[in-house]
Amino acid sequence: MSATATPMDTTSPFGTYPAEGLVRFAWALADRHDLSKGLRKRIRSFVGRVFKGPYDTEADGLKFRIYPAQNYDDRKILAKGRLPEKAEHKLLKPYLTAGTVFVDVGANIGSYSLFAASCGAEVLAVEANPETAAKLAFNLKANGLTSVKLAEVAIGDKEGTLSLWSEPSNCGFATLVEDLTTGEWAGDWSPKEVSVRPLADVVAEAGLGRIDVLKVDVEGFEDRVVLPFLKATDRGQWPRVIMLETNCRPHWAEDCTSRLEALGYRAAGSTNDNTVFELPA
Incomplete structure (x- = not known):
């Protein structure tokens, strides 16, 4: 999964990049563990190219700007809607x-x-x-x-x-x-x-x-x-x-x-x- 073109923005206010329904659906699909490992990897690669981020979201009442194509924790937060651990x-x-x-x-x-x-x-x-x-x-x-x-x-x-x-x-x-x-x-x-x-x-x-x-x-x-x-x-x-x-x-x-x-x-x-x-x- 390449994330080389993903921009990093640490200056715009939180809320600049809302995580809309299609984004959440795509990353939830990429995280489905009832799919085979190989299929899940291919889906994740595709989703990572299309929905790189950044996205602003909340998990367990905490705010995060996340880059799901670049980081496991970011993907889990977006897919699950909660903290990963x-x-x-x-x-x-x-x-x-x-x-x-x-x-x-x-x-x-x-x-x-x-x-x-x-x-x-x-x-x-x-x-x-x-x-x-x-x-x-x-x-x-x-x-x-x-x-x-x-x-x-x-x-x-x-x-x-x-x-x-x-x-x-x-x-x-x-x-x-x-x-x-x-x-x-x-x-x-x-x-x-x-x-x-x-x-x-x-x-x-x-x-x-x-x-x-x-x-x-x-x-x-x-x-x-x-x-x-x-x-x-x-x-x-x-x-x-x-x-x-x-x-x-x-x-x-x-x-x-x-x-x-x-x-x-x-x-x-x-x-x-x-x-x-x-x-x-």
Whole structure:
């Protein structure tokens, strides 16, 4: 699916690009899982050429400017009319009360960050892809969430630069792990150099004294986000809750789930793609 001609508009007011009925119908058809995978892929390719976006829409009371030809989360929002991570949000919601400090590493277009902010949490959204970060910034502004902090940086074990690989049909599935771009997820990947900093430094710069809930979704680089942070901070500053994407765990350099359990975290719930770990009081 090519999305090279899709314009990005982060200046026009929300509502400039209404998602009309035909657009919603087309993307709902492209998302029908009762169709064969091959047929669904062909439909999605056609719909992506005709209905690239951008479109302005609401999901679960939150406003998004979306580009469905470019991103999985955008397609799901348009096809389903709701946020894509329903099961994950259900697991996190009991921890997201007023004043909770929520750090979202791999924030994409903001479905987690906006959800957490709507629950009253203080949010730091971290997104390494410059184009995706610009879209996220627009979505934050459209929802009046001026208090949400945004860090446009990748997180790793040390400061420097790395190649961030992205694929034009799913820019939210960007990775610092080059090996992930072959095999199961082979596609039209291309790299760009991005700045990398340890999470502890980014959190301190944002003026946060603690993290209550940490969500990490960085396509096979989760271990290099979480474990160096825990090593660099006192146990009393560790997040009470960590949601970790686990569907790319074969690409980890270290088994993050085993290390978390060895450090005292316990699995408190899981979905197909993510596990929530909680540190007992």
